[in-house]
Amino acid sequence: QKEVEQDPGPLSVPEGAIVSLNCTYSNSAFQYFMWYRQYSRKGPELLMYTYSSGNKEDGRFTAQVDKSSKYISLFIRDSQPSDSATYLCAMKGQGAQKLVFGQGTRLTINP
Amino acid sequence: DTEVTQTPKHLVMGMTNKKSLKCEQHMGHRAMYWYKQKAKKPPELMFVYSYEKLSINESVPSRFSPECPNSSLLNLHLHALQPEDSALYLCASSQAGFNYGYTFGSGTRLTVV
Numbered sequence: 001q002k003e004v005e006q007d008p009g010p011l012s013v014p015e016g017a018i019v020s021l022n023c024t025y026s027n028s029a030f031q032y033f034m035w036y037r038q039y040s041r042k043g044p045e046l047l048m049y050t051y052s053s054g055n056k057e058d059g060r061f062t063a064q065v066d067k068s069s070k071y072i073s074l075f076i077r078d079s080q081p082s083d084s085a086t087y088l089c090a091m092k093g094q095g096a097q098k099l100v101f102g103q104g105t106r107l108t109i110n111p
Numbered sequence: 112d113t114e115v116t117q118t119p120k121h122l123v124m125g126m127t128n129k130k131s132l133k134c135e136q137h138m139g140h141r142a143m144y145w146y147k148q149k150a151k152k153p154p155e156l157m158f159v160y161s162y163e164k165l166s167i168n169e170s171v172p173s174r175f176s177p178e179c180p181n182s183s184l185l186n187l188h189l190h191a192l193q194p195e196d197s198a199l200y201l202c203a204s205s206q207a208g209f210n211y212g213y214t215f216g217s218g219t220r221l222t223v224v
Contacts, residue, residue, distance in 0.1 A: 008151075034212050043115075043201050043215035044154065051210075088153055097142070097167050099213060101153035 003027050006089055006102025015111050019076040023089035023102045026070065030091040030100070033065050035074045038086045038104070047087075048074065079109045114138075115216035117202050123222045126192060132219045134185040134202030140214070141207035143185045145177060148199040148218070160185060162207065192223045 006023045013019055021035075032051055036044035048063035050056045050072075056063045062075040072091070076083055089102040115136045124130050134143065142161050146154035159167035160179040168177075174196075176188040185202055199220050203213040 032210055036215075041199070041218075041220065043117075043199075043217045046212045046214060049212040094210065097159045097161070098156055104151075104153055 003100050004102045008103045010106040012108045019079050021074045021087050023072050029093035032092050033072050034090040036088040081109045084108045117216035121220050129190045132187040136204045140204035142205045144203040146201040194223050197222045
């Protein structure tokens with residue numbers, strides 16, 4: 001079993017839809033949770049960074065962490081074609097030097 | 112300046128060549144990383160430098176040799192690579208202590224022929 005599980009998709013939704021991306025994990029030591037967006041042939045871009053459980057909102061993006069269920073989510077409201085990319089969840093423990101990534105979900109927003 | 116700059120963007124090299132990838136950041140980050148990413152896969156950690164000292168080597172073959180000349184620069188020296196080493200090589204940095212998000216560069220797309 002992988003430490004972090006993420007549905008690779010692909011996921012295709014119409015413009016304006018609410019998108020939900022999810023990851024589950026097995027290591028209870030993980031405390032720091034990140035979402036990265038990666039466009040084709042580019043490096044990952046940090047979208048959201050959260051510590052421990054709860055919600056964090058930034059514009060159209062909301063990150064949610066439920067440590068009791070070992071489940072994290074990224075919601076994208078009013079999705080745009082420019083949101084089409086691969087979304088990677090990543091997480092790590094306190095002081096850990098290694099970031100553990102999910103497999104990435106390929107998302108396409110159709111105009 | 113909130114960027115990690117990598118050069119070159121593209122590199123084609125033969126199996127007998129020696130080349131270097133360069134990475135630079137001016138965010139005051141004291142942790143720097145090399146990752147390798149194959150198509151449709153997540154990044155895989157290769158090396159971690161903390162305060163210019165190598166702290167993690169993920170059992171990377173010796174044909175990859177990292178170097179951290181100062182707190183802003185990170186190099187990856189390449190020698191006698193194999194075609195299977197073709198990938199996107201990503202540099203990242205973060206604040207010291209590791210409990211922060213990582214900033215990635217755009218990567219060097221390496222092709223070994």
